[in-house]
Ligand SMILES: [Zn+2]
């Protein structure tokens with residue numbers, strides 16, 4: 001707090017009293033262009049997918065054009081650093097189909113002096129094909145994923161899963177803002193599934209997910225196809241080889257039945273369907289695939305007689321008896337699943 005000996009300063013501009021060394025706050029606030037804007041902002045958008053280019057980057061937007069225009073207008077503003085309590089409102093209209101006019105009403109305080117201003121920004125919309133649509137229309141691709149299986153063809157379940165994995169990954173990449181990774185085409189062929197992809201990134205993700213879920217392994221075969229900005233461009237053929245045995249396959253080994261639980265580098269983790277325990281056996285092409293537990297049928301125990309259980313054969317509806325294996329814990333009325341070994345017409349309980 002200043003007391004005594006007050007030295008009065010006078011503003012050289014208006015002659016009024018001031019606490020400043022030079023001109024007073026009021027004159028200062030008046031002399032400064034406190035808010036300005038670029039009068040015209042050009043915004044490129046893709047007429048096909050409506051994505052918007054900002055700087056050199058395209059991005060998808062779900063915003064309405066009016067909302068986008070007002071954001072661009074606010075982005076074109078330059079406000080003096082000393083402005084406080086800034087309050088902005090925007091209104092807009094479209095004088096022509098490719099122009100949006102935004103009127104910004106600004107209020108603020110500068111050196112304690114209240115200020116208001118009106119700033120106009122014209123948004124000029126420009127059509128331009130985006131990077132993604134450009135890739136799509138040019139049949140651009142960076143790879144093909146070929147899903148095959150060992151000594152068999154992929155089954156319907158595997159084909160459905162492969163397609164679902166590919167489209168889910170495409171969807172999540174798109175959501176994460178990766179615009180250039182997409183699935184161009186999926187072909188369901190006699191030999192397996194072919195997926196044409198636009199980037200190596202999506203190829204790596206799809207093949208990783210497929211082998212994680214369905215087993216098997218991927219080999220990559222790159223091939224040079226051009227150059228862009230001094231960078232070599234490769235197309236990669238990803239060969240995914242699904243394992244001979246699938247999760248859930250029931251195999252017959254030396255007259256015993258096992259359910260395959262997982263396949264890992266040459267070994268099978270199996271569930272012994274006789275003893276009801278887990279086991280590990282070496283992968284061998286010689287095992288006979290009986291069926292898959294996905295195709296098992298439920299039956300109900302009609303009676304227990306010693307170590308035998310009575311059921312209705314689900315195919316013939318005739319009463320039959322099968323061994324009541326200990327691990328099944330069967331009781332009268334309990335339900336469990338069975339498979340049929342067509343080769344010797346044996347019933348195989350799978351629990
Ligand atoms: Zn003054």
Ligand SMILES: [Zn+2]
Pocket residue numbers: 046047048049050051129130131132133134
């Ligand atoms: Zn586009």
